[in-house]
Amino acid sequence: MVQVRPLTDRGLGNSSYLVDLGDGRALVVDASRDLRAVDAAAERCGLRVIAAADTHLHADFLSGATRLAARDGATVYGSAVGGRAFPHTGLGDGDEVDLGGLTLRAWATPGHTGEHVAYLLLDGDRTLGAFTGGSLIVGAAARTDLVSREQTEPLARAQYASLQRLASLPDDTPVWPTHGAGSFCSAPPGADRTTTVGREKATNPLLRAPDEDAFVTTLLGSLGTFPPYFLRLAEVNRRGPALPPDGATLAPLTAGQVRCAAGAELVDVRPPADYAAGHVPRSLANTLRPAFATWLGWLVPDSATPLMFVRNDDQDPEEIIWQARKIGYDHLVGELAGGVAAWAATGQPVATVPLLDAADADPARVVDVRQRSEFATGHLPAARSIELGALPGAQLPPGPVVTMCGHGERATTAASLLERRGHRDVAVLTAGAEEWAKVTGHSLAVTS
The missing domain is CATH 3.40.250.10 (Rhodanese-like domain)
Structure with missing residues (x-):
């Protein structure tokens, strides 16, 4: 039986896949430039990576394909219309790669990006599964607004056609997406990283949309904010990421x-x-x-x-x-x-910030820096919603500020940003919204 091992980056919410080809060789799909997980899995399984396939020009991380090519001699595969400016094998719709007993077939699935492809893994005439990248994902489809505002709706309509094409596969076909929970490429929350065509047909709201217009309305209505670097990494991946510097130590x-x-x-x-x-x-x-x-x-x-x-x-x-x-x-x-001890020992100033427990915070002074979708599900009454990514340019009323998020990390980052802007009366609420409600006995507000 073919072994397909998901390698999940929980921070970016993505999965790459190590495919054991059955003879000591391996294929990697959508590898990140950080190859530590790939290397550990390949060593553990006694595999040598001979091929790297990317489903699309990634916006949220640098591809590891060029590094695998330079370091391991791997052949790089990608969409023929992607315009990649480095040595690779471009695949058009229906093109196949002989992996020595198994076959990789490219399916054009534009939507998340214009050049997006999915890969069917075949054993003879049998489809073992589909690497769907940012087309069909668990419970959704990836966002279409990373190219340009003008292309967002046309790509959403292309995404509709791509999902319909993938839905034509047999219901028991495994689906191996790249984007998953935690990804800013519009994956919904949830623990599952893989799925099947049948499960998505039964549960995915986008596959259950009655027509293309309803699909587009639902998809575009789900789009939240994303980091600005998403708008430049695809071009870096098209040119071919530079090999990272040698070594991994901090001077x-x-x-x-x-x-x-x-x-x-x-x-x-x-x-x-x-x-x-x-x-x-x-x-x-x-x-x-x-x-x-x-x-x-x-x-x-x-x-x-x-x-x-x-x-x-x-x-x-x-x-x-x-x-x-x-x-x-x-x-x-x-x-x-x-x-910081060494810094202070030279006579340099050291700054502090107060940490507040749930019972000590004035909700009217709270700036909640979670994403808007998180804020909407439950927040402190009178709290102000400013996403962390928008905080550097936001205007705040005078007076004390209490930053909060879910567990304290983003709130602490927010406090540091406000300190840099000259705010001196800033504290961090260490409790999340649900803990605040439990401790204080007050109800959370919900935004429709």
Whole structure:
């Protein structure tokens, strides 16, 4: 039996797939530039990657296909109409690749992007499954507004046709999507990363839409905000991502080097409580967690910005490096050696921010920085909704501000952004909305 192993990036909400071809060789579909999971799975299974296929020009991460080609000699496959400017094998609709017993067949499925393809994995005449990228995903279809405003509706109509085509496969056909829960490419929440054609026909609201117009209305109505780097990474992937720098270590920097680094951004990756207890003034709080890369790209819009970091000893510098690199941030200058204690020891100022428990927060002062869809499902009465990504340009009334999110990480980032704008009376609510309601006995407000 063919083994298809999903390798999930929980932060980006995506899955790549390692396909065991049965003879020690493997195919990888939609690999990220961060190949650590691919390498670990291939080594564990005794496999050598000989091919890398991308379903589309990704907007949310840099493809690992060029790295696999340069490092492992893998053949790269992609849509023939994608205009990729690096060595690859372009596939048109219906083209097939002989994988040595198995066959990969390209199906044109435009919608999420104009050049999107799905791949059917075949064993003779039998369809083993479909790699659907950002076309048919669990419970939805991926967004169509990443190319241009003018193309959003035409691509949504193309997405309708693509889903209808995929729905023509047998009901028991496994569906292996790239985008999943947690992706800003419009995947709904949920634990399942894979599905079947039959299940989606029975439960996916978009496949149950009565006609194309209803499909388009539903799809476009589900679109939320997304990080600005989504608008440039597809072109980087079309040109071919540069090979990442060698090594995965952060150079030690003195307090003086950090202080004098013109144009650099100092990112504090420690947990909220550590940042709150003492941090370098004007540093950007972004806790190292699965979503680290998304918020780094959202809040540091220029990937050429030199980056420096503050971390705890138990936080893995390799994780910081690869999270940054997978979205194209390669100018990693180093880390503050000795952390905030070393900074303070040189006589430099240290800033703090109060942390509030649920019972201590005035809802009228709360700025809820969750996504609008999260806010709508339940929020503190009188709280103001400003998504974290929009906070740098938002206008706030004078007076104290309490930032909140779900677990404290985004709220701490928000506090750091407000500090940089000169706000001095900022606190972080460590409780989420449901915990606040439980502690205070008050009901949450819901927005339709």
